[in-house]
Amino acid sequence: MTDPFLILDLLLAGAVIALAVATLTVRDLFAAIVLFIVLGLLSALAWVRLSAPDVALAEAAIGTGVTGALLLKTLHHLRYVAGTLGEQTAHGVTPVTPVPMSVIWANAAFCGLITLGLAIAFLDAPLGGPGFDALVADAIPASGVDHGVTAVLLNFRSYDTLMEVVVLLAAVIAVWQIERGLSEAPSPDLSVIWQGFARLTLPAIVVVGTYLLWKGSEAPGGAFQGGAVLAAVGILLLLSRLYVPRPAHRALARWGFVLGTGVFAGVALLVTGGGRVTFEYPPEHAKTLILLIEGLVTVSIAVTLAALFHGREPVAVRAKEARHDA
């Protein structure tokens, strides 16, 4: 008898490829984004089937949730008629200069070469390579946590993780410094039902996000996943206008963005001395330090992702927006 999971896997793989093709070929941008979100959810399932629950959670929370929200927000801006983007955009016509055939063929050749390289690298690959598994298993008692992935991310290779948080910081600084002029598409008008939905879901999201963070030390979950889920709180607050960013909040927001990176890097430096190098946590305090770092990094990730969704440095509220509020 066929293994039912094999059928599921085949269906999943087929659906993921079909959705990817559909996302790329569909003309309507909104449809493309929706397909992309579905693609992300199914990929998360696929990661579960590949026994990578951490990646699955990250894919669902960041790759699908936050990215989907960012894409939809961008689409809202693109479709907003009038404003300073220029006449053509205002009338829904994006000026498209036709791409020369030579460029198309050159790109095709480039992609072909890349695919060839991927194929060679993949076909010759060992099934289940050596990897870090044995090393991690040996070192985990000294790491302060029980979950392998968390031990790698926050102890063995915490330098990488610190720099990943720095990438997020660089992203939000780069976004904040872009001067967009004064035009901004008004937020969509959300009905009473939406407000009620936000009130109902907000507490649940907070609980889920915190749980993901807390569980991270012994089971799949952790700062990035928890932060992304908590960022949804920010996105809901922004969408429902329960919170409106004001220029006066900028200083606090800046502290929020750097908090995780600052504490992470600060701890890494402060533990040095007495024969210990940077990032070498004393074993008896490792768990506390890791939880402290994870908690604050989660806060920073949540604030940063929500700020990225808002998409700009808060500027003074103008008359038009104020009217929109009322």
Add this chain to the structure above:
Amino acid sequence: MTIDAMTLTLFLPLFGAMAAFVFPRVATGIGLVTVVATCGAVWLLALEVLKAGAVVTPLGGWEAPLGIALRADGLSLAMLAMTSGVGLLVSLGALDALRDLRQRQYFWPLWLLLLTGMNGVYLGTDIFNLYVMIEVIALAAVGLTVLSGTKEALRAGLEYMYASILGALLFLMGVGFVYLHLGRLDFAGLLEAEPSGALSAALALMLVGLLLKTALFPLHFWLPAAHANATAPASALLSGLVVKAALYIFLRLTTYVPLPDEILVALIGALGAGAVLWGGVQALRAERLKLLVAWSTVVQIGLIFIAFARAGQVGLTESWKAAALLILAHGVAKAAMFLAAGRIKDEVGHDIIRDLDRAEVRPTLAQFTFALAAISIIGLPPSLGFIGKWSLMEGAMAAGYWHWVAITMIGTLLSVAYFSRVFAGFLRFDRVRGPVGEHQGWALADVAPLTLAIASISLGLMAAPILSFIELGYALGVTP
């Protein structure tokens, strides 16, 4: 709490960036202090390397395959020194060049994050860590590209970001496959690896990603617009320093895992030749000064890859030195040139080459600086650029590869031709109808670019110590 110099080189700019972002009002002060302190940390590290050869710190106390080690040797120190030294002078130049309050607030955090990323690349020994570092660099660099706030800069920045992300993704896919094959990510693992077709394919993916990031012809499409439309200090950093990070990783990877085939080495040289010719022609056609300088970066990148391929596969053990010399020479000279071009644009009010000789003000010292930097980029003695080009041609001649010599000569002639267009604009005074306006011809802001330009020439006199320095702790075949 005792912190080693290597950690300081990484963490000083990181903390500086955070402080400059949180306290925007004093960002300039924080930025300058941080860059000076980083120079000091690099100096301390240089002393350690001079004494010990190569310095290694396993971060977190975890040994290499599981953990990540930082390692400094002569080559990484040379890159660090170039980055922080050029960075310091560009920072001084930025004091005058950034007039807008928003630009002054955001330049410092972005530039310091960029410095963190670049220092991380030069100290890194782990290919996944290098991927994270080039992501830090990419985002900070895109931020700097769009700092000028013009529509052209935004468009160029977006294109740059797409190219950069595509390059990083290719690199990451390669890293994934390397891990699948070897089960480890550190350089030592690469050195010990048995050569195989699949491993070569994985490395090829990484190298193509790096070529896209370093803008080797024909993957240079994003560079001219991005570098020409940024503000002058940002252009200087992008052109002088940022493209070098990917180049450096390319050099390291190809030294640890030599290219498997002679044809591949020749292909890389051929792409370099394409860059020299195509970039040279485009620079001849460029209408704006900064665009010309940006195209000359495309040419110089091509030249560095010719230096890499100058003596074929057997010559790779020596060729990296010629490439490294050209990298250092270009970093210093191009930063000087972009700062000088920015000064000229500030004073004259535009940078249209055709109309430079009609300008009513003459920023003489900035023009002189530009010419000095051009001497190094063209490769006239005794500049560092000359030494780099000379060792390129010497190696090619010794290996009997005369075609690389010919291409280098053609490239040199082309660069003389396109820089002459600019010099002609500097020198002809007879086109001005009215009296030339009151202008003293120099300003305090010229000091930083001039220092860089003088360095680009006088460093050529120190070529021998530089050459012996970059070889420190860099024994091929020995586990790094």
